Amino acid sequence: MPTVEIRRADILKASAELFAAKGVATTTVRAIASQVGVRSGALYHYFPSKDAIVQELLHTYVRELKARYDEEAPRSLEPRVRLRAIVEVSLRTAADDPHTTTVYQSELTNLRDVPEYRHIKELADEAQQCWLEAIDDGKRAGVFRDDIPSKVFHRFIRDAVWLSVKWRHPEDAYTSEDLARDCMAIFLDGFAA
Amino acid sequence: MPTVEIRRADILKASAELFAAKGVATTTVRAIASQVGVRSGALYHYFPSKDAIVQELLHTYVRELKARYDEEAPRSLEPRVRLRAIVEVSLRTAADDPHTTTVYQSELTNLRDVPEYRHIKELADEAQQCWLEAIDDGKRAGVFRDDIPSKVFHRFIRDAVWLSVKWRHPEDAYTSEDLARDCMAIFLDGFAA
DNA sequence: GTCTATAGCGGGATAGAC
DNA sequence: GTCTATCCCGCTATAGAC
Numbered sequence: 001m002p003t004v005e006i007r008r009a010d011i012l013k014a015s016a017e018l019f020a021a022k023g024v025a026t027t028t029v030r031a032i033a034s035q036v037g038v039r040s041g042a043l044y045h046y047f048p049s050k051d052a053i054v055q056e057l058l059h060t061y062v063r064e065l066k067a068r069y070d071e072e073a074p075r076s077l078e079p080r081v082r083l084r085a086i087v088e089v090s091l092r093t094a095a096d097d098p099h100t101t102t103v104y105q106s107e108l109t110n111l112r113d114v115p116e117y118r119h120i121k122e123l124a125d126e127a128q129q130c131w132l133e134a135i136d137d138g139k140r141a142g143v144f145r146d147d148i149p150s151k152v153f154h155r156f157i158r159d160a161v162w163l164s165v166k167w168r169h170p171e172d173a174y175t176s177e178d179l180a181r182d183c184m185a186i187f188l189d190g191f192a193a
Numbered sequence: 194m195p196t197v198e199i200r201r202a203d204i205l206k207a208s209a210e211l212f213a214a215k216g217v218a219t220t221t222v223r224a225i226a227s228q229v230g231v232r233s234g235a236l237y238h239y240f241p242s243k244d245a246i247v248q249e250l251l252h253t254y255v256r257e258l259k260a261r262y263d264e265e266a267p268r269s270l271e272p273r274v275r276l277r278a279i280v281e282v283s284l285r286t287a288a289d290d291p292h293t294t295t296v297y298q299s300e301l302t303n304l305r306d307v308p309e310y311r312h313i314k315e316l317a318d319e320a321q322q323c324w325l326e327a328i329d330d331g332k333r334a335g336v337f338r339d340d341i342p343s344k345v346f347h348r349f350i351r352d353a354v355w356l357s358v359k360w361r362h363p364e365d366a367y368t369s370e371d372l373a374r375d376c377m378a379i380f381l382d383g384f385a386a
Numbered sequence: 387g388t389c390t391a392t393a394g395c396g397g398g399a400t401a402g403a404c
Numbered sequence: 405g406t407c408t409a410t411c412c413c414g415c416t417a418t419a420g421a422c
Contacts, residue, residue, distance in 0.1 A: 003405095028396085030397080040398085041407070152372070153379060159352045160348070167344075191346055197387095232390080
């Protein structure tokens with residue numbers, strides 16, 4: 001295990017923290033270096049640019065997310081079960097890496113339109129297709145109501161799940177499992193008594 | 194009607210558009226001036242700083258939002274009716290001014306911790322208290338289920354409503370009234386068939 | 387009231403010593 | 405591999421002409 005990989009991981013971790021707290025644009029390379037405990041020049045031995053840090057952070061994140069969806073929420077599952085699996089995987093991912101999740105949710109759409117980010121956005125789209133498949137399959141199977149546009153329900157549940165990273169903290173007594181259960185309860189059965 | 198007020202309004206409008214599209218931090222004063230059709234120096238006859246533009250934009254917005262909640266969703270309404278009114282007012286506000294809504298949702302939490310923003314954040318908190326009151330009153334009245342934390346339901350429906358500004362466009366055939374109806378349908382009765 | 391021009395600053399990135 | 409030092413750029417904000 002070469003030291004260079006450890007340093008790269010340190011840099012990515014520090015970057016994620018700062019990016020999540022103050023935004024990518026307002027986080028300086030000097031601040032990242034300071035968090036890691038080196039001078040800014042040293043960072044450039046590990047990454048060619050600040051942009052490259054953002055790219056690697058998000059690329060790794062979304063690649064892993066898509067892999068987890070494919071692994072734990074295959075299309076062969078019954079739609080309600082699959083949707084629940086997607087919610088659980090997402091919430092677990094958010095709990096495992098809340099900082100990168102925040103960056104992913106807050107800034108992916110606004111990032112520069114360079115080919116690198118285009119590729120990341122395509123991967124993100126693929127991941128989100130899993131949600132839509134489960135919803136549409138469920139409608140066809142008659143387990144979800146068909147008087148609500150799939151896109152609308154998708155945005156609602158998707159935002160509920162992902163935005164939880166902004167208010168549920170990992171050390172809360174209210175765990176991501178609690179949240180997954182309540183999420184499914186509300187979105188499937190409603191909040192009416 | 195002095196020209197100065199019109200110019201100020203032009204500047205605020207252009208700023209909101211650019212801030213929403215690319216974020217406050219990455220929007221330059223020069224870009225705002227260019228959008229208005231003047232040079233950057235001219236802006237400083239209307240606002241003392243870029244920060245002052247952001248502040249006035251958000252202060253006006255949140256003050257108006259709170260006033261609308263008080264006017265159209267008073268506590269005297271039955272909880273479900275009040276919640277629906279809050280949802281409708283919010284969606285109408287988002288449709289009326291999608292750009293400032295986007296800034297309000299994306300950047301309020303991350304803005305500098307100066308007293309000016311503190312005041313705006315307090316107003317925003319007051320506005321969000323209306324949601325929580327309606328939810329808690331509904332629980333006490335027995336019309337909402339009490340096995341889900343109010344805070345959780347609040348975040349879910351709040352994010353569903355406000356984040357719609359990122360995907361529903363004002364000219365969509367799917368109107369904000371359609372969205373309000375579907376929102377209440379999902380959150381009260383659920384998506385299960 | 388808007389312009390041109392620029393001061394002043396802080397940012398990303400680089401060069402070269404150690 | 406990290407440092408110091410610095411280049412170069414673009415930004416906010418200001419000064420002063422028109």
